[in-house]
Amino acid sequence: MPFDILAHLKALCAAPGLPGHEAPARDLLRAAWSPLTHWLETDRLGSLCATRQGGGPRPRPRLMLAAHVDTIGMLVTRLDGDFLRMSRLGDVDERTLPGQLVTVHGRHDLPGVIGQPPAYLLPKNGREQVTPLSELVVDTGLPAERLRALVQAGDLVSLAQPARELQNGLLAARGLDNRASVTALTLALSELQSRAHAWDVVAVATVQEEFGLRGAGPAAFALAPDLAIVIDVTFGRDANTRDLAYRTFPLGGGPVLGLGPNIHTGLHSAVKAAAERAEIPYNLEVMWEHSGTDAFGIQVAREGIPTMVISIPVRNMHTPVEIVALADVIRTGRLLAEFAAGLDPGFMGQLALD
Amino acid sequence: MQALIRRLTESYGPSGSEDQIRDVVRGEIRGLADYVTIDPLGNLIAVVKKKAKSGKKIMLAAHLDEVGFVVSHIDAQGFARVQLFGGVNPLACVGSRVRFADGRLGVIGIEARRDDLTKVPAVNELYIDVGATNAADCPLRLGDAAGFWRPMELAGRRLIAKSLDDRIGVAILIETLRSLKQTPHEVAFVFSVQEEVGTRGAGAAAFGLEADVGLAVDVTRAGDTPNGPRMEVRLGGGPAIKVRDARMIADPRVRELLEQRAREAGLATQREVLEGGSTDAAAMQIARGGMPAGAIAVPTRYIHTPSEMVELGDVQACVALLTRFLQRPIEL
Numbered sequence: 001m002p003f004d005i006l007a008h009l010k011a012l013c014a015a016p017g018l019p020g021h022e023a024p025a026r027d028l029l030r031a032a033w034s035p036l037t038h039w040l041e042t043d044r045l046g047s048l049c050a051t052r053q054g055g056g057p058r059p060r061p062r063l064m065l066a067a068h069v070d071t072i073g074m075l076v077t078r079l080d081g082d083f084l085r086m087s088r089l090g091d092v093d094e095r096t097l098p099g100q101l102v103t104v105h106g107r108h109d110l111p112g113v114i115g116q117p118p119a120y121l122l123p124k125n126g127r128e129q130v131t132p133l134s135e136l137v138v139d140t141g142l143p144a145e146r147l148r149a150l151v152q153a154g155d156l157v158s159l160a161q162p163a164r165e166l167q168n169g170l171l172a173a174r175g176l177d178n179r180a181s182v183t184a185l186t187l188a189l190s191e192l193q194s195r196a197h198a199w200d201v202v203a204v205a206t207v208q209e210e211f212g213l214r215g216a217g218p219a220a221f222a223l224a225p226d227l228a229i230v231i232d233v234t235f236g237r238d239a240n241t242r243d244l245a246y247r248t249f250p251l252g253g254g255p256v257l258g259l260g261p262n263i264h265t266g267l268h269s270a271v272k273a274a275a276e277r278a279e280i281p282y283n284l285e286v287m288w289e290h291s292g293t294d295a296f297g298i299q300v301a302r303e304g305i306p307t308m309v310i311s312i313p314v315r316n317m318h319t320p321v322e323i324v325a326l327a328d329v330i331r332t333g334r335l336l337a338e339f340a341a342g343l344d345p346g347f348m349g350q351l352a353l354d
Numbered sequence: 355m356q357a358l359i360r361r362l363t364e365s366y367g368p369s370g371s372e373d374q375i376r377d378v379v380r381g382e383i384r385g386l387a388d389y390v391t392i393d394p395l396g397n398l399i400a401v402v403k404k405k406a407k408s409g410k411k412i413m414l415a416a417h418l419d420e421v422g423f424v425v426s427h428i429d430a431q432g433f434a435r436v437q438l439f440g441g442v443n444p445l446a447c448v449g450s451r452v453r454f455a456d457g458r459l460g461v462i463g464i465e466a467r468r469d470d471l472t473k474v475p476a477v478n479e480l481y482i483d484v485g486a487t488n489a490a491d492c493p494l495r496l497g498d499a500a501g502f503w504r505p506m507e508l509a510g511r512r513l514i515a516k517s518l519d520d521r522i523g524v525a526i527l528i529e530t531l532r533s534l535k536q537t538p539h540e541v542a543f544v545f546s547v548q549e550e551v552g553t554r555g556a557g558a559a560a561f562g563l564e565a566d567v568g569l570a571v572d573v574t575r576a577g578d579t580p581n582g583p584r585m586e587v588r589l590g591g592g593p594a595i596k597v598r599d600a601r602m603i604a605d606p607r608v609r610e611l612l613e614q615r616a617r618e619a620g621l622a623t624q625r626e627v628l629e630g631g632s633t634d635a636a637a638m639q640i641a642r643g644g645m646p647a648g649a650i651a652v653p654t655r656y657i658h659t660p661s662e663m664v665e666l667g668d669v670q671a672c673v674a675l676l677t678r679f680l681q682r683p684i685e686l
Contacts, residue, residue, distance in 0.1 A: 020603030045605075045644035075598060077627045078577070078586045085584065087627060089598065134584060153586040154597030154609075154625035211603055218644030 006326060008032065008186060009171065012179040016105065016158045018073040018089050019211035022046055025069050029182065029205050036189040037203070047219040048205040052189060056198030056345040063199050063340055064225035064305075065188065066216055066294050067181035067232065068209030071174070072318055074133075074157040076104070082144050083137035084112075086157055090210030094133040096319040101160040104140060106151035111160070112140040161320035169326045170251065176322035178209070180312050180329050181231035187333025188340065195341040199226075206294050217297030220305060226348055227267060227306050229339070230295040231332060234285055234311035236323060246286065249313040251325040254281035255332040258309035262291035262299055266351045267308045274339040280331050285311060306351065310335065355669065356513070358382065359525045360506045363515035366453055368422030368499040369440055369551045372396055374455065375418045379524060379545050386531045387543065397559045398545040400531065406538035410684045413542050413565035413645070414530075414676070415556045415634040416523030416572065417549030420516070421658050422501040423452055423462075423482065425494050432486030434460070434494045437477065440550030441631070444475045446502075446659035452482060453503035458493065460484040460500065502660035511666050512589065518662040520549065522652050522669060523571035529673045530680070537680045549634055553601075557637030560645060567608060567646050567684055570635035571672065573662070574599075574626045574651035585627060587653045589665040592622035593672045596649035601632035602639055607686040608648030615678045621671050626651050646686055650676060 017025030026048050034040060037050040048069070054060050072090030079085075084104065088094075098116040103109050115138075116131040138157060140147060163173035173179075185203045192201060202223055207215035209232075220228060234256050235241065237248035249256050257272055259265075275282045287309065290296055295307040312332055315323040361382075367375030376398050383390065387400035398418070404411070421440030428434050438444070447462045454460070460482040464475050482500065486492035506515035515521075527543050534541070542563050547555035549572075560568060574596070578588035587594045595612050596604040616623045626649075639647040650672055655663040 020598075021606055043644060044646060045639070075627060077584060087598075087629060089603070152625055154627050208603060211598075212601060214602070214640055215644070218640050218642065222643030 003190060005183060005187065005330065006171070009179060009183045009329065010163045010173065012182060013163050013173040013175040016103070017069055017071050018156050018158060019070040019208045021156060022070050022207045026205060029069065032186055033189060033203060036193060043219050043222050045215050045218055046207040047215050049219065049223060050189070050203045052192055052197070052201045054197050054199040054201065060200050061226040061345065061348055062223065063201050063343065064204055064220065064223055064228040065185055065201065065336055066204040066206050066219070066228060066230050066298065067185050068178045068207070068215070068294055069182055069205035070207055070210050071177070072210050073159060076151060076153055076155045076157060078153055079144070079148055079151065080137065082142065082147060083139055084151060086133060086136065086138060088133060091318055093318045095130045097133065097136055098131060100320055102138060103158045103160045104138060104151055105156040105158065108150070110140045110150065112138045115139050159320045166323065170323055171326060172321045172323045174320040174322065176314050176324045177233045177317055180233060180314065180324045181332070184231055184312065184329050184332035184336060187330060188336035191334065191337035192340060195337060197341045197343065198345045199340065199343045201340045209294050213294055213297045216294030217301050220298040220301035224302055225305060228295070228298045229271070229308045229310060229336065230293045230298065231310050231312070232293040233314040233317065235317060236313035236315035238315050249283050249285065251313050251315065251323065252327050253283050253313065254328060255335055256283045256285045256311040256313060258285050258287045258291060258311060260287035260291065261289065262287055262295050263308055264306035265353050267306045271308050271310065271335070271339050274342055275335050277342070278334060278338040280335050355525060355529055358528060359513060359515070359522065362521035362524055363506050363517050366455060366501055367418050367420055368501045369419040369548050371455060371499045372418045372547045376545065379418065379528065382528050383531055393559055393562055395555050395558050396547045397555045399559065400543040402534065402537060402541045404540035405536065408683065409538035409540060410566040411540045411563070412680065412684065413544060413560060413563050413568040413638060414527055415544040415546045415559070415568070415570045415638065416527045417520045417546045417555070417634060418524060419547055419550050420501045420519070421550050422499055425496055425498045428489055428492050428494060430489050432488045432492040433481040433483055434492065435481055441658050443658045444477065444480070447480055448475060450660050451503040452500035454494070454498055454500045458484055459503060504660045512663055513666060514661050514663050516660045516662065518654055518664050519573040519657050522573060522664055526571050526669060526672045526676060530676045533673065533677050534680055539680060539684065541680055546634055553632065553634050553637040556634030557641055560638040560641035564642060565645060567686065568635060568638035569608070569647065570633040570638065570649040571676065572633040572649060572651055573654035573657055574628055575657060576653040576655050579655055583629070587624050587626055589653050589655065589663070590667060591624045591653060592668060593675050594624045594626035594651040594653055596626045596635070596651055599628040599632045600630050602636040604635070604648040605646040608646050611684065611686070612648060612650065612675065612679060615682060616675050619674060619678050621675055624653070
């Protein structure tokens, strides 16, 4: 590999980047993508668009590869004495929040932990229930008056669990949704450096996916691509979810190719053919209505854009210990490069809803 | 400004029936802007043209429409059955008065025989009584829309009125237009339609205007009532600068610039983190290729009832903040 994927992914996961506030992660990516692309720009809502110019004749068709760079987190709703109360920015799994390490982005960053009432102090039936987010506190250790000087309503709270390398090429980290996919984009751009491609390829790190899929539609409007592939995560299979075989996918089983109304069938077939050409294992996922990804916004931008969703399986989604198989990230990057390199200038003329 | 707020809040304009309130606003802004247009959806747009090369194009939005009722059936006794729209609070309905486009008043009743009298009224248990004795006598027609009816009242430094959501925003835009002596920017004051049924007018206006920056001026809830919403915002604390609501995250660059302008002017502000509801800015933010957008909100109690309450000082501070924002350079 031309660069250290694990280090890149871990650095991305460690960078804050809550919805609407993606600058720290975007800055990291700009540095990584700049040598791999011909030009970069940040769009009006903050999505980073990096273009590799293709070798085909003008007007060159354009492929958009989109992965959201924002991560779920929280924000301060109010100060409650020496403590902070929170609300969500994106669908954090609140069952997993008590006991977590967080960073409060106040006037300066403050370390904190999330607390809940000790079980011993709760009535018996209260112990069996999940404490709702509105009743959890962030404890920074600061007394009320000093807290008030440093933190105000609206300040962001990031999950701060450090990444942990597991056995067998697995990584546990916060933010793998969707930094694993962003890493696959970096890999694809890197691989395309040594491969000819006729089309312009635009890697887009979209913003605000976790808060209503808001960044991708405007990005697609501005770029007006001919085709778009969205890379996001899907549910990884574990002991509790293996019976849900249609919704969960094995880690290490390769990228997962989406099917459904949000996905153009001809584009799906072309991506599948690319996987077979490159001998990349894959699974299929039926997304029967809303894909739950940026593809939902991109598909109906302008006069409509054929879209495809490729997913990387992640266990423990929307928790601070999401788990990914590095092999799946690498294969997804290779698949994107193989597909992009395989697009001939007349591809749009052959694309059919078969 | 009180007289203006009275004229605005005592006007009729449920979502989709904004003609009367639009005419009132048109009268108020006559001669103040470089030109005024009404777009295909009915948004009233008053534009102050750009005066300096460095100026930006700014879209401001406050919505004309108010929550209300639409007649869906008239029964044999002459009672009108209605659908509620725009998040009317059913607890605020029984005994409330409503007014139709022709000025006709009605009272909202509730069926006396209900399964569970302790429950929140369901929409099919409510009806509007305009004094008709039977169906033939009832002057209402299917599709007729009504809004709450109440005159504005003063309570100390606070105002109580129907439809302060968002006539207070409309008043702030009008006062800002009046007080804006000079600005380097092109400013489009958009008095939008159909906000309460899904921020539909402002999205279309934003597509048409292609502005560089967008701001909505609307109401937000206040956490300073008994067991009130869990938020820091209170009446009298100054303009609330939006951080996040149910549908949007305000652009942090816009939010910070608003906060900076407030600090320079010595105006106290608060930060709005709202759990339910949104504003025109949510639609403006994602129009075309996206628009950096934020919102200034007036802390308001009892939203979507006939008796919404705001503090005058907050309203005046919103005008001061918005005026200063428009007079100064806007670099994001």
